Amino acid sequence: MRQTVTGAWRLLRIAWRLDRRKTASAIFLMFGHVTMGPVMAAGLGVMTDAVVAGDGTTAAWYGVLVAILVMITLTFGNFAHIAYTELSEIAERDLTEELMLLSNGSEGIEHHERADYADELTVLRRDTRKLTLALEALFGTLGLVLFGLLTAILLGRVNLVLLLLMPIAALPPLLSGRWAETRIDRAKTSTAESTRIALNLFRLATSARFGGELRVFGLREELLRRHRQEWGRTSRGLAGAYTRGGAIRAAGQVLFGLAYTGAVLLVIRDVVAGKGTIGDVVLVMVLASQVNHQVITAITLLGTLQRVGSLLQRFRVVRELVTVTHPAPVDREPPRRLSDGIRLDDVDFVYPGTDKPVLSGVTLTLPAGASVAIVGENGAGKSTLVKLLCGMYQPSRGQILVDGVDLRRIPVHAWREQISAGFQDFARFELRTGDVVGLGDLPRMGDDGAVAVALDRAQGTDVVERLEHGLDTPLGKSYTNGAELSGGQWQKLAVGRALMRETPLLLVLDEPTSALDPQAEHRLFELYAEQARQVRASRGAITLFVSHRFSTVRMADLIIVLRDGRVVETGDHDGLMLRDGLYAELFGLQAKAYR
Ligand SMILES: Nc1ncnc2c1ncn2[C@@H]1O[C@H](COP(=O)(O)OP(=O)(O)OP(=O)(O)O)[C@@H](O)[C@H]1O
Numbered sequence: 027m028r029q030t031v032t033g034a035w036r037l038l039r040i041a042w043r044l045d046r047r048k049t050a051s052a053i054f055l056m057f058g059h060v061t062m063g064p065v066m067a068a069g070l071g072v073m074t075d076a077v078v079a080g081d082g083t084t085a086a087w088y089g090v091l092v093a094i095l096v097m098i099t100l101t102f103g104n105f106a107h108i109a110y111t112e113l114s115e116i117a118e119r120d121l122t123e124e125l126m127l128l129s130n131g132s133e134g135i136e137h138h139e140r141a142d143y144a145d146e147l148t149v150l151r152r153d154t155r156k157l158t159l160a161l162e163a164l165f166g167t168l169g170l171v172l173f174g175l176l177t178a179i180l181l182g183r184v185n186l187v188l189l190l191l192m193p194i195a196a197l198p199p200l201l202s203g204r205w206a207e208t209r210i211d212r213a214k215t216s217t218a219e220s221t222r223i224a225l226n227l228f229r230l231a232t233s234a235r236f237g238g239e240l241r242v243f244g245l246r247e248e249l250l251r252r253h254r255q256e257w258g259r260t261s262r263g264l265a266g267a268y269t270r271g272g273a274i275r276a277a278g279q280v281l282f283g284l285a286y287t288g289a290v291l292l293v294i295r296d297v298v299a300g301k302g303t304i305g306d307v308v309l310v311m312v313l314a315s316q317v318n319h320q321v322i323t324a325i326t327l328l329g330t331l332q333r334v335g336s337l338l339q340r341f342r343v344v345r346e347l348v349t350v351t352h353p354a355p356v357d358r359e360p361p362r363r364l365s366d367g368i369r370l371d372d373v374d375f376v377y378p379g380t381d382k383p384v385l386s387g388v389t390l391t392l393p394a395g396a397s398v399a400i401v402g403e404n405g406a407g408k409s410t411l412v413k414l415l416c417g418m419y420q421p422s423r424g425q426i427l428v429d430g431v432d433l434r435r436i437p438v439h440a441w442r443e444q445i446s447a448g449f450q451d452f453a454r455f456e457l458r459t460g461d462v463v464g465l466g467d468l469p470r471m472g473d474d475g476a477v478a479v480a481l482d483r484a485q486g487t488d489v490v491e492r493l494e495h496g497l498d499t500p501l502g503k504s505y506t507n508g509a510e511l512s513g514g515q516w517q518k519l520a521v522g523r524a525l526m527r528e529t530p531l532l533l534v535l536d537e538p539t540s541a542l543d544p545q546a547e548h549r550l551f552e553l554y555a556e557q558a559r560q561v562r563a564s565r566g567a568i569t570l571f572v573s574h575r576f577s578t579v580r581m582a583d584l585i586i587v588l589r590d591g592r593v594v595e596t597g598d599h600d601g602l603m604l605r606d607g608l609y610a611e612l613f614g615l616q617a618k619a620y621r
Pocket residue numbers: 139377380384402403404405406407408409410411
């Protein structure tokens with residue numbers, strides 16, 4: 027109950043914050059709509075008594091009044107509905123935006139690894155779109171409270187027992203409705219994982235991006251089978267809860283039906299005993315049928331409100347999950363230039379929710395002004411190291427020191443402003459081409475000159491030259507006339523984005539060039555190395571890249587070789603070749619393959 031009330035209160039505050047005028051007019055229209063019901067019942071009662079007494083004029087006047095009230099209630103109801111719908115759309119947009127912000131609102135990405143976060147997010151993604159009904163439910167419920175008060179006054183005037191009976195009779199259906207909703211909500215939480223898997227399979231099966239792979243491997247039936255299996259699990263879990271919920275609700279309504287019949291019989295008994303009029307019977311019958319209708323509405327409305335309450339509660343949980351607590355004080359600014367470099371001091375890392383260390387005892391120095399390459403077999407921990415340097419995760423043990431300052435003490439946003447990155451798993455932003463690149467340095471996003479320079483450095487000018495409207499071409503299927511790009515072309519834009527910031531302290535390139543041919547990648551890294559040398563003097567910037575191509579790696583000033591999360595060798599190409607260890611072995615294997 028508390029969740030329903032706090033949910034309703036929060037929803038009302040959201041509506042008020044978003045549009046006061048619409049909220050006020052929705053409340054006014056709804057109050058007008060519901061108060062007409064009891065007033066109409068009273069009018070019918072008086073009209074009946076006038077007919078029985080043979081007073082045609084009074085009966086006619088009340089008949090006209092009732093007709094006017096019917097028109098008013100219908101008109102108000104109609105306009106109230108329009109007002110709720112408009113408000114609901116604004117509220118839905120607001121919560122959808124909050125969900126987008128929350129998904130990326132934390133400093134790191136640790137919460138994405140958590141099953142509880144993923145579960146909450148699944149339900150939120152699905153249910154936030156159902157908010158359209160929520161405000162209608164809220165205002166409807168407020169209206170019902172007013173309706174209940176008016177009805178109670180009218181019933182009390184006829185028979186005081188009725189005054190007590192009606193609210194008591196309303197309780198079973200209300201309580202049973204709430205109980206049923208709680209069970210359904212619990213079932214939704216417990217089926218969230220299978221829903222998530224099914225939704226993911228649905229996305230895979232309907233995305234053009236994976237269409238080729240699905241066809242080549244003939245995966246259509248297999249995905250369908252798995253989807254059916256997972257969805258079946260969800261449906262079974264929910265169907266049981268819906269059936270039990272339906273039975274609980276029906277039991278509550280049967281009790282109400284019995285009380286309704288009892289109330290009408292009570293008034294009839296009074297009239298027979300000369301303690302009331304026929305008008306009273308009409309009043310009670312009309313009111314009781316309205317109460318019946320309103321209780322059924324109330325069950326639906328309270329159910330919706332309870333769902334909204336739990337939806338808003340989930341928002342709270344997600345907000346708390348993405349809030350990071352800082353064990354160390356955050357009291358240092360990133361340096362303007364690096365003099366010593368970045369040092370990893372005995373760093374271990376374990377992904378949240380797992381217990382196997384992915385990095386163990388990593389101690390390294392990335393010297394200021396150096397170009398550094400990380401090599402190692404698949405799963406060695408290269409990308410994880412990169413993520414730690416970008417502040418996506420905190421080391422489980424040990425420290426990352428930037429010119430001697432623990433990275434945890436530097437505000438993450440300030441550190442990120444000083445770095446730039448291109449990732450293996452880059453984003454395909456479906457936007458204007460210039461903006462796709464310009465996003466890499468938001469303050470200069472509209473600066474097409476800067477975008478052109480970044481693209482030139484990323485060797486991506488040819489991508490734009492082929493587009494009909496150059497940098498103004500919209501990209502992707504979101505647009506009716508959006509241009510389609512190849513994987514390698516998207517990747518060139520992503521590299522351009524990474525190069526928008528001209529002099530970052532740390533430029534990280536985690537295999538962002540895997541779709542380019544080796545010569546193009548080689549040229550690109552020659553340029554980076556050259557750029558790194560140029561900014562070395564001014565900022566001591568470090569260029570860190572991860573690549574499986576040794577023709578690129580060999581250019582680095584420092585090469586770090588990782589195996590199973592440990593640093594096994596470091597040095598430059600010549601030194602490592604002389605050492606004849608893992609690097610020399612991997613290099614030899616690749617060179618042989620090219621011969
Ligand atoms: N989000 C995650 N949660 C749990 N474990 C993870 C996660 N991401 C990576 N791992 C594990 O961490 C290990 C190192 O992964 P990482 O991506 O750092 O390797 P990598 O050297 O970059 O590999 P590749 O060359 O294939 O890109 C792998 O064993 C992987 O299974």
